Amino acid sequence: MTGEFNILLAGVGGQGVILMSELLGRAAIADGLRVRGSEVLGMAVRGGSVTSIIRIGDDVHGPLIPRGKCHVLVALEPSEALRDIGYLSKSGLAIVNTTPVVPFTVSLGQRDYPDLARIVETLDSVVSKVITLDAARMAREAGSLLAANIVMLGALFGVELLPIKMATMKQTIEARFPPKVATVNVRAFDLGYQACRQSLQ
Amino acid sequence: MRELTIGSDAPGQRLFALGNEAIARGAIEAGVQVAAAYPGTPSSEILGTLAGVARDFGMYVEWSTNEKVAFEVALGASMCGVRAMASMKHVGVNVAHDPLMTASHIGAVGGLLLVVADDPWAWSSQNEQDSRYIALQAYIPVLEPSSVQEAKDMTADAFRLSEEFGQLFMLRSVTRIGHGRGDIVLGEISRERRQGSFRKDLDRFAYVPRGARMNKPLMLERFERIRKAADTLAYNRLQMVDGAKLGIIACGLSYSYTLEALNWLGLEDRVSILKVGTPHPLPEKLIIRLLNSVEEILVVEELDPFVELHVKAMVGGRNMTVKVHGKDVVPRIGELSTGKVGQAVAGLTGCSLPVDFTGLDRLEQDVAEMLPLRPPALCPGCSHRASFRAITAAAQRVAREYGEGVEPIYPGDIGCYTLALNPPQYAVDTCICMGGGFGLANGMAHVVEAPIIAHLGDSTFFHSGIPPLINAVYNKANVTMIVLDNSATAMTGFQPHPGTGQTAMGEEATVVKAEDIARACGVQFVEVVDPFDLKTATKTIEMAIRFQGPAVVVCRGPCATIELREKRQAGEKILPFYIDRDKCSPKCDACIRLLGCPAIIRQGDGTVIDASLCTGCSLCAQICPHKAILQEQTR
Numbered sequence: 001m002t003g004e005f006n007i008l009l010a011g012v013g014g015q016g017v018i019l020m021s022e023l024l025g026r027a028a029i030a031d032g033l034r035v036r037g038s039e040v041l042g043m044a045v046r047g048g049s050v051t052s053i054i055r056i057g058d059d060v061h062g063p064l065i066p067r068g069k070c071h072v073l074v075a076l077e078p079s080e081a082l083r084d085i086g087y088l089s090k091s092g093l094a095i096v097n098t099t100p101v102v103p104f105t106v107s108l109g110q111r112d113y114p115d116l117a118r119i120v121e122t123l124d125s126v127v128s129k130v131i132t133l134d135a136a137r138m139a140r141e142a143g144s145l146l147a148a149n150i151v152m153l154g155a156l157f158g159v160e161l162l163p164i165k166m167a168t169m170k171q172t173i174e175a176r177f178p179p180k181v182a183t184v185n186v187r188a189f190d191l192g193y194q195a196c197r198q199s200l201q
Numbered sequence: 202m203r204e205l206t207i208g209s210d211a212p213g214q215r216l217f218a219l220g221n222e223a224i225a226r227g228a229i230e231a232g233v234q235v236a237a238a239y240p241g242t243p244s245s246e247i248l249g250t251l252a253g254v255a256r257d258f259g260m261y262v263e264w265s266t267n268e269k270v271a272f273e274v275a276l277g278a279s280m281c282g283v284r285a286m287a288s289m290k291h292v293g294v295n296v297a298h299d300p301l302m303t304a305s306h307i308g309a310v311g312g313l314l315l316v317v318a319d320d321p322w323a324w325s326s327q328n329e330q331d332s333r334y335i336a337l338q339a340y341i342p343v344l345e346p347s348s349v350q351e352a353k354d355m356t357a358d359a360f361r362l363s364e365e366f367g368q369l370f371m372l373r374s375v376t377r378i379g380h381g382r383g384d385i386v387l388g389e390i391s392r393e394r395r396q397g398s399f400r401k402d403l404d405r406f407a408y409v410p411r412g413a414r415m416n417k418p419l420m421l422e423r424f425e426r427i428r429k430a431a432d433t434l435a436y437n438r439l440q441m442v443d444g445a446k447l448g449i450i451a452c453g454l455s456y457s458y459t460l461e462a463l464n465w466l467g468l469e470d471r472v473s474i475l476k477v478g479t480p481h482p483l484p485e486k487l488i489i490r491l492l493n494s495v496e497e498i499l500v501v502e503e504l505d506p507f508v509e510l511h512v513k514a515m516v517g518g519r520n521m522t523v524k525v526h527g528k529d530v531v532p533r534i535g536e537l538s539t540g541k542v543g544q545a546v547a548g549l550t551g552c553s554l555p556v557d558f559t560g561l562d563r564l565e566q567d568v569a570e571m572l573p574l575r576p577p578a579l580c581p582g583c584s585h586r587a588s589f590r591a592i593t594a595a596a597q598r599v600a601r602e603y604g605e606g607v608e609p610i611y612p613g614d615i616g617c618y619t620l621a622l623n624p625p626q627y628a629v630d631t632c633i634c635m636g637g638g639f640g641l642a643n644g645m646a647h648v649v650e651a652p653i654i655a656h657l658g659d660s661t662f663f664h665s666g667i668p669p670l671i672n673a674v675y676n677k678a679n680v681t682m683i684v685l686d687n688s689a690t691a692m693t694g695f696q697p698h699p700g701t702g703q704t705a706m707g708e709e710a711t712v713v714k715a716e717d718i719a720r721a722c723g724v725q726f727v728e729v730v731d732p733f734d735l736k737t738a739t740k741t742i743e744m745a746i747r748f749q750g751p752a753v754v755v756c757r758g759p760c761a762t763i764e765l766r767e768k769r770q771a772g773e774k775i776l777p778f779y780i781d782r783d784k785c786s787p788k789c790d791a792c793i794r795l796l797g798c799p800a801i802i803r804q805g806d807g808t809v810i811d812a813s814l815c816t817g818c819s820l821c822a823q824i825c826p827h828k829a830i831l832q833e834q835t836r
Contacts, residue, residue: 012575028384029216029384035382036349036381040376046578046580046617047577047578061457062454062538063383063454066465066539066556079572083568083572086561105575110573111572122571
């Protein structure tokens, strides 16, 4: 694939951001695509912000998305959608899970948590389209609260812009988990995919 | 088909790998027989990966007690003729510096590689330092990869080079290589396994003054041969463009950013590029060819102007007129990026970038103001939170007796517990280096009148806490030294250490206990407490602070993350706590104010415990003045 396709995954430690990038990377390779990325690890299990980058295409060399060149942002937590706003492209999309994870600094009274409408409005002023969905609800529907990240992965494919084939992505999910978990995850993936399609229609 | 893994014997196949896994793969392909490391972000996954496959490849892998020992383990194995590697983060090299300086005089018998992970922007470090200067000082040749693939290739090749030239090599990784990801093409795995044998050679291995004088010329000769070979190594590549006025010398990962920046600016056909994979020694002939062909040079490298200074010296020494740019237009602080390189090139060529960076800066600034801070925090159920509650309560009580306004001093250290420098703990006053808290406490004890309570983790204690402990005994420093023992090197990924009774390769080992060491060192007050028995822990620590002379308290409580994982695997129920609204006093806030537990959150006017995060540690229930926090009886 010529050119580049840049995906930014954002969330909070423990939400499964790194797993999403692993799955995307494996699927990209299975489809014969060139893939690069990076993340800052180390703080991930201690509730800090986590971002992971996946870049696909022959023109990709570096591990970081150049500012202003992110095609799709997937945020597993609403306020985390804003943290790397400078990377988003005007023609890009943002997919946001609406369930907040309120940091303890808010309880300590250091800052307020911004309301969802304001987050969406801010993103909307930068990208071409913001898609919001309740990944926690869909994960529960699929059979496990832990599958919210896979719901978001499904939603990422719902934008139908990815160079990775959807069938390859599902095969990668199926190969990565034991059968029971894989079934839940594929269901979660489909729910996220459909929700995103509906939101775009 | 079997799933492809980092140990697969599948030359030519592509695998999606973390950079540190790719480095480990390179070591596997080279037939490395001994690998040692001390954990440190962003280097830990190298040894972690090797530990997982060591048995399959007849490799010996260990977590050493510190980086100096790790390097000595590798050096000792190399002396016996086998291929060996030590990996560490940049500041770990400071710890290993002593043997490193002499190791370069010895050279390599079996191929010897030091993998160093630099951390531009200090994402998880106490400083950003450029390890290439240490290599320069020690005459160690450096390989610096531009991608995850090259990190693997260079690692595999480094052992061949090390044996060909008889010299120790360094691989300089950076955060975005080690924690970068990419598709790598697997190579052949060497199955050669050598029987180690030590051939006595005092002239080469035993450094009395004569050894230094005899071996320095040999080291310089080796280095000279490597310098001459640098121009022919494939890692250095000159891509000349006819008529180019600007030449770019791009070192390591900067090469990737440079390619993207030139593409972004549409300048691929107008700029000559020298990709540098060996910043030390540099490919001088290639550099001179480039210098002779252009009017201006831009050196792009992360952190210090290492290549830049050498290039400037070359230009100056030859009275050339070509103008050399580097850190005048490329940041010296932090990581580089396509944007930063693009801005530098745009500035020199008069092109403009298609992105309004000033606008993006403004947007990011506006948004940052509305975002809640989300720093990493001690986990719910973390035993350090309990320890710090006991430490600060005891210390404040004693400090009051020293006089009005006297505050306890907390020399801190490096690990998860460094997070206690944040509110509400405020229990870390200094953080310098591994074991540094105990060392600083020794100095403070002789000059201030205040309780001094130094603390460090169990792994850090074994790493470098013992000499300053002995120092306190010997030199009569009146300090309290606390070992926050959660039986893990938790911050870097739960690696085992001498206190855990397990080796890197999963074998059982003798458990070394901090309290036994303290007693053996002559400390007269040594106690072990369970930090979740808050009352007893506080009382014991208070006694330790009042004790005249060095006192040691070991706060032993398991790492909550490990304990939770084990409980879940065993199917054990976790009974969370909840807040009884009728008993809770809305203005009290003691649980939030004193503990800062991520599981305790404000909801409307009240305070609630998030049952999905609560580990049932009971700390909040113990400190609640209204006895309003209770444990659920069923789940």
